Structures are given as C-alpha cells and as structure tokens.
Amino acid sequence: MTDKRTTVDDIVGELRSGMTIGIGGWGSRRKPMAVVRAICRSDLSDLTVVAYGGPDVGLLCATGKVKKVVCGFVTLDSIALDPHWRVARQKGQVEVMEVDEGMFFQGLQAAAWRVPFLPTRAGLGSDVLTFNPDLRLVRSPYGPDSPFVHDPSDADVELVAMPALHLDAAIVHTNRADTAGNGQILGPDAFFDPLFLGAADRRFLTTERIVDNGALTDEGPLSAVVIHRILTDGVAETPGGAHFTANPPDYGRDEPFQKEYAASAGDADSWVAFAGRYVDVTDDEYRAHVAERGAS
Amino acid sequence: MTPDSPCTRAESCVIACADTWRDAGEIMVSPFGTIPSLGARLAKSTFSPDLVLTDGEAALMVGAPPIATRPADVVREAAMPYRTVFDVVWSGRRHIMMMASQIDRTGNQNISAIGDHRQPKVQLIGVRGAPGNSVNHPTSYWVPDHTVRTFVEHVDVVSGVGYERAAAAGAGATRFHDIRRVVSNLGVFDFETPDHTMRLRSVHPGVSVDDVVSSTSFALSIPDDVEETRLPTPEELELLRTVLDPGSLRDREVKS
Numbered sequence: 001m002t003d004k005r006t007t008v009d010d011i012v013g014e015l016r017s018g019m020t021i022g023i024g025g026w027g028s029r030r031k032p033m034a035v036v037r038a039i040c041r042s043d044l045s046d047l048t049v050v051a052y053g054g055p056d057v058g059l060l061c062a063t064g065k066v067k068k069v070v071c072g073f074v075t076l077d078s079i080a081l082d083p084h085w086r087v088a089r090q091k092g093q094v095e096v097m098e099v100d101e102g103m104f105f106q107g108l109q110a111a112a113w114r115v116p117f118l119p120t121r122a123g124l125g126s127d128v129l130t131f132n133p134d135l136r137l138v139r140s141p142y143g144p145d146s147p148f149v150h151d152p153s154d155a156d157v158e159l160v161a162m163p164a165l166h167l168d169a170a171i172v173h174t175n176r177a178d179t180a181g182n183g184q185i186l187g188p189d190a191f192f193d194p195l196f197l198g199a200a201d202r203r204f205l206t207t208e209r210i211v212d213n214g215a216l217t218d219e220g221p222l223s224a225v226v227i228h229r230i231l232t233d234g235v236a237e238t239p240g241g242a243h244f245t246a247n248p249p250d251y252g253r254d255e256p257f258q259k260e261y262a263a264s265a266g267d268a269d270s271w272v273a274f275a276g277r278y279v280d281v282t283d284d285e286y287r288a289h290v291a292e293r294g295a296s
Numbered sequence: 297m298t299p300d301s302p303c304t305r306a307e308s309c310v311i312a313c314a315d316t317w318r319d320a321g322e323i324m325v326s327p328f329g330t331i332p333s334l335g336a337r338l339a340k341s342t343f344s345p346d347l348v349l350t351d352g353e354a355a356l357m358v359g360a361p362p363i364a365t366r367p368a369d370v371v372r373e374a375a376m377p378y379r380t381v382f383d384v385v386w387s388g389r390r391h392i393m394m395m396a397s398q399i400d401r402t403g404n405q406n407i408s409a410i411g412d413h414r415q416p417k418v419q420l421i422g423v424r425g426a427p428g429n430s431v432n433h434p435t436s437y438w439v440p441d442h443t444v445r446t447f448v449e450h451v452d453v454v455s456g457v458g459y460e461r462a463a464a465a466g467a468g469a470t471r472f473h474d475i476r477r478v479v480s481n482l483g484v485f486d487f488e489t490p491d492h493t494m495r496l497r498s499v500h501p502g503v504s505v506d507d508v509v510s511s512t513s514f515a516l517s518i519p520d521d522v523e524e525t526r527l528p529t530p531e532e533l534e535l536l537r538t539v540l541d542p543g544s545l546r547d548r549e550v551k552s
Contacts, residue, residue: 026378053422071422072422072423072424072425073421073422073423073424074421074422075421075422080421081419081420081421085419086418086419089409089415089416089419090415090416090417090418090419091415092414092415098408098413098422098423099423100423100424100425100426100427100428101424101425101428102382102385102386102425102428103427103428105379105382120386120428121386121428121431121432121468121469121471121472122425122427122428122431122432123427123428124427124431124457124462124465124466124468124469125427125430125431125454125457125458125461125462125464125465125469125473126423126426126427126430126454126455126456126457126461127408127413127423127453127454127455128423128427130454131413131453151471153467153470153471154467154471157466157467157468157471158465158466158467158468159468188353188354188355188375188377189353189354189377189378190377190379191377191378191379192378192379
C-alpha cells in the first residue's frame with residue numbers, strides 16, 4: 001500500500017500562485033495552521049481561498065497571499081470578527097465572493113459529486129445574488145402537471161443554482177491519521193472537511209499523530225475515521241499543527257495567543273513584531289516561541 | 297437583586313424572546329446573544345418543553361441548563377454537527393433568532409458590511425446563514441441597541457431577506473419565508489400589517505411609544521393602543537434570577 005507520509009514543505013511545494021485552495025475547519029477551530037504559516041512564508045501569491053473562514057483567512061490576507069476569498073464569514077469565534085480580515089476588506093485589498101454558509105456547503109458538494117450546480121432556496125432575495133452577478137437561477141423542469149410535484153408552489157419554481165466550488169487543492173487538519181491517508185477526527189464536529197477533500201484535485205491532511213494503517217481504532221472509534229484514503233494524496237505529521245485554533249480533545253483554543261494575533265492587526269509595528277516572531281519562522285521556532293510565552 | 301424586586305429591562309427582553317417560541321413544538325431554536333439564549337431556556341423550562349437547543353458546539357442539550365454552565369457539565373442527548381444543522385434548516389423545523397447590525401422596514405437584516413460591499417466602511421462578520429435561514433424557516437431578530445443607526449430605512453447589505461425582497465424573488469423565496477418577530481431593548485415588533493411592513497407590537501415597561509419612534513429611522517406602523525410587553529410571572533422571574541442567570545449576564549447586554 002502506498003505510504004502517503006509527506007511534509008508541510010512538500011505540501012506547500014505542490015501549490016502554485018493563482019490556485020484555488022480550500023482550507024478545512026470552521027472559524028477558529030481545527031485549522032491547518034502549520035500549512036497556513038508555511039504558505040505565508042512562501043513566494044506564492046494571488047491565491048483564491050475557499051473556507052469557513054477563521055485566522056487562516058486573516059493570516060493569509062495579512063501576508064498578502066490572497067487575491068480573493070470565497071466565504072460566508074470570517075470569525076475567530078471568541079472574537080466575533082478577524083481584525084486582519086476587517087483591515088483587508090476595508091482597505092479594498094481582497095476580492096470576496098460572499099455566500100450563505102449553506103450555499104457554500106452545496107458548492108463543495110456539487111464539486112465533490114461532479115455536477116455543475118445544486119439547487120437551493122438559500123440566496124434568493126438576498127444581496128448574495130446582487131454582489132455575485134455570475135450566480136444564476138435555475139427553473140425547476142417539473143411543472144404543475146408533473147407527477148413529481150409535491151406542493152403546487154414548487155411547480156416551475158426558480159431556485160439558486162449554486163455552482164460547484166472546484167478546488168485545485170485542499171488542506172485539512174485531523175487529530176489522527178494513518179500512513180495510508182485515512183483521517184480521524186476525535187473532536188465533536190468534522191465540519192465539511194471530507195467535502196473539501198472531495199472537491200479538490202490535490203488533497204492533503206496534516207495531523208497531530210500518524211499511526212500504522214489499521215491502528216486508528218486504538219486511538220478512537222472507527223466512526224470517527226470520517227476521512228478515508230480515497231480522499232487523500234498526502235499526510236504530514238504536525239504536532240500542534242492547528243495551534244492556536246481549537247482542536248479538541250488534543251488541545252483547546254489558545255485564547256491569549258489569539259488575542260495577541262488579533263491585536264497585531266492594530267498597527268504596522270505590532271504586525272511586524274508578531275510576524276517576525278510567529279510567521280517568518282520555522283515550525284520548530286514557532287513552537288519554541290509559543291512555549292516561551294507560557295501558552296498551552 | 298431580590299426575587300421580588302421589579303422586572304428590569306433586560307428581563308422584559310428575555311420574556312419577549314421566550315414568548316417568540318411559545319407553542320413552537322418540537323423544533324430547533326437557535327438563539328444568538330445572551331438574552332435570546334436566556335429566553336429560549338426560559339421557554340423550554342416552562343411553556344415550550346419540547347424545544348430543541350444546541351450546546352453552541354455540535355450537540356443537543358438535555359433540558360435548559362443555566363447560561364453559565366461549563367461545557368463539561370452540559371448533558372447531551374444527540375449529535376448535531378454543522379452538516380446536520382443544514383438538514384434541519386432546510387427541513388424548516390427550526391426558528392432562529394439572529395442579531396442584526398441593521399434592520400429595515402420590510403424586515404431585511406444586515407450582518408455583512410456597512411457601506412459599499414466592495415470596500416466596506418465597516419466590515420461585519422458576513423452574511424453567514426442569514427440568506428438561507430430567512431427563506432427556509434421562521435426567523436426573528438434581536439437588536440440590543442435600538443437606535444436610528446440600527447433601525448434604518450434600507451439596510452446596506454441584505455443578508456436576511458425581508459418581505460418585499462422575498463416577494464420579488466418569487467415562490468421559491470416566499471414559500472417558507474416567515475419573519476416572525478423583532479425584539480429590541482425598547483420593544484417588540486412584527487410584520488402583521490397588510491403590506492408586511494414593521495409594526496410596533498409592544499413596548500417594554502418604562503418605554504414610551506415616542507421613545508421607539510425617535511429611535512427608528514423609518515415610519516413604523518403603530519396601533520392605536522400599544523400594549524406593554526407582558527411582565528414575567530413570579531415563577532418565571534425566580535427561575536431566571538436564581539437558576540438560569542444568577543450572575544446577571546443579561547445586564548451586560550441590556551443595561552437597566
């Protein structure tokens with residue numbers, strides 16, 4: 001069986017400027033931050049980032065890697081809005097395709113199922129359609145005489161045709177994975193991570209710990225292995241790889257660190273200090289600097 | 297605060313939120329903000345026992361524990377990851393109370409951005425699930441700071457969809473569209489008017505109709521006799537003060 005173990009640097013080495021990249025997790029929860037930081041340090045540019053946005057989006061915007069963001073929100077959970085995102089938007093530095101969170105889900109699902117769109121009511125009447133003029137409506141082909149119309153108001157009904165959100169690459173962080181590329185999520189919510197992988201051409205996991213194929217059942221229930229190896233091309237072991245976002249049961253969100261991250265959007269000097277200590281450094285240096293400040 | 301001291305403004309707001317879910321049956325209630333969360337817990341503890349509440353993460357909670365309950369002490373009855381939440385949203389068995397940075401006369405809500413969306417004056421959290429929620433199941437709003445800047449003639453970004461916009465979008469949008477209530481720190485509002493524009497339903501005790509009018513940028517529909525938001529029963533007040541919120545977190549959201 002193929003051994004899919006790789007490194008963060010090799011994952012980032014497969015990315016190209018201008019790519020559309022999906023990032024798993026949700027808000028400030030289980031984000032593949034080790035890869036995000038490696039992208040920040042790279043010479044990649046003009047990325048389109050597709051995410052249930054958190055500090056992944058904020059950090060990539062702050063380091064000038066992003067051309068466009070596809071999202072329904074960008075939040076740090078315990079801090080309502082990522083201030084780096086706020087700055088990038090208010091200065092007009094990034095484009096945004098802002099959609100309803102459910103539309104986003106359907107866009108990933110459509111890509112994973114290889115259909116061009118999925119119909120939904122979500123978005124109808126809202127400025128999501130005004131601000132994304134490329135979005136189209138679709139009329140149901142089932143008219144009033146169709147045997148399939150359950151409610152007459154659905155005959156010939158017009159719905160949003162949410163387009164497939166095709167990804168050039170997707171990166172997801174899990175609690176455990178095996179050498180074959182199966183991924184196990186021990187926290188309470190897998191979010192949409194399997195769909196990000198299903199929507200992408202190149203599919204990568206980072207994980208707290210890699211175990212032998214077949215040994216994930218020693219780590220937790222088989223039902224938590226929600227990412228099977230058909231969905232993955234490579235897996236990199238990155239202990240603490242989701243820091244400072246929440247990754248239970250391995251660790252919670254590092255709230256003091258997150259506050260420092262948020263505060264670094266306040267002015268150029270604090271950003272330079274933050275980036276010098278936590279972004280423009282190797283992973284080992286990052287971990288050492290985090291440990292020095294007495295954080296978890 | 298003693299159990300028999302008078303009902304505060306925050307407590308009126310909790311009661312108004314709770315009554316939003318009266319007779320709602322077995323549906324998921326998703327309250328945003330401290331006061332709507334207390335309202336949902338109060339309703340579930342008393343007159344709407346079948347309501348389904350999440351723990352704010354990925355599970356459904358047994359009962360209606362106090363607002364400050366530590367996550368480790370919450371008893372859970374079922375898993376509710378986000379992907380499953382959309383099954384509930386699109387099934388319609390849900391009534392959400394979202395917050396609104398702006399709300400307008402026909403019930404459009406904005407949580408996305410202030411100013412031009414291409415380069416906002418103030419970036420807000422984003423539309424989140426508001427477009428889909430508002431056309432799929434009953435939706436209400438909570439505005440803890442009712443001013444001419446929050447109750448506006450037209451919102452800058454239509455996130456949650458109001459009546460006029462839903463009608464213009466057609467049957468796909470109107471079939472399940474139902475903006476039920478707006479609760480603010482001043483009163484309760486609905487859209488039960490012939491043209492579905494916002495109506496003052498009740499003022500909280502201590503608030504005058506003039507207070508509401510002068511804090512609202514558009515012309516509200518105002519009945520001849522405006523009721524006062526009902527007072528809590530002694531049992532409800534005791535439950536709120538001694539069990540659900542003994543630390544008075546409610547007063548941090550709405551000052552007395």
